[in-house]
Amino acid sequence: LAKTTQPISMDSYEGQEVNITCSHNNIATNDYITWYQQFPSQGPRFIIQGYKTKVTNEVASLFIPADRKSSTLSLPRVSLSDTAVYYCLVTRGSTLGRLYFGRGTQLTVWP
Amino acid sequence: GAGVSQSPSNKVTEKGKDVELRCDPISGHTALYWYRQSLGQGLEFLIYFQGNSAPDKSGLPSDRFSAERTGGSVSTLTIQRTQQEDSAVYLCASSLGQAKNIQYFGAGTRLSVL
Numbered sequence: 001l002a003k004t005t006q007p008i009s010m011d012s013y014e015g016q017e018v019n020i021t022c023s024h025n026n027i028a029t030n031d032y033i034t035w036y037q038q039f040p041s042q043g044p045r046f047i048i049q050g051y052k053t054k055v056t057n058e059v060a061s062l063f064i065p066a067d068r069k070s071s072t073l074s075l076p077r078v079s080l081s082d083t084a085v086y087y088c089l090v091t092r093g094s095t096l097g098r099l100y101f102g103r104g105t106q107l108t109v110w111p
Numbered sequence: 112g113a114g115v116s117q118s119p120s121n122k123v124t125e126k127g128k129d130v131e132l133r134c135d136p137i138s139g140h141t142a143l144y145w146y147r148q149s150l151g152q153g154l155e156f157l158i159y160f161q162g163n164s165a166p167d168k169s170g171l172p173s174d175r176f177s178a179e180r181t182g183g184s185v186s187t188l189t190i191q192r193t194q195q196e197d198s199a200v201y202l203c204a205s206s207l208g209q210a211k212n213i214q215y216f217g218a219g220t221r222l223s224v225l
Contacts, residue, residue: 042218043202043217044216092212093211096142096161
């Protein structure tokens, strides 16, 4: 599976929009991009998954350009409770098995 | 249940003792996964079950680690002769066993080996 690269940390203030970009240059045709969120002392929580263009749910939006070599997780109007580690993963659409987690991006939201 | 349930939530043991960690997946989820996470680190895959079979157990770090799943539901991860380097949070996840592989995680068991 394609390796992902994302910033180690980001800071924001309450009410701002946060965009976390992830690169996955070697993504394969049948791979999806999946994002998880992890709070301290909890397991990761699935946020959003996409294949191309734009996906939006009640929590976030995911933007994927046509070449799919990168993706951007967008969190609108963050609050203190959005402080967490965000993981970008490439997941194979046709098979099951392990997920490959990197170090993720530590997002800290300040008042 | 509503989510993946793991027990105990915390376990403190002495070096050399055996421990058993339990995972109760979301009802109807055929796939079950074990990971571990050391302080400040990413998740390390341990083993994956599809039904009661383990197609991938390549992540088990040594033969002191074993896992089983019975009835296609509950799974137990056993660590024999625990060592201090086994201290970590052990996370269980389950999925429907379908394409796109969205996994749902429990809160984990924090294991401390003294």
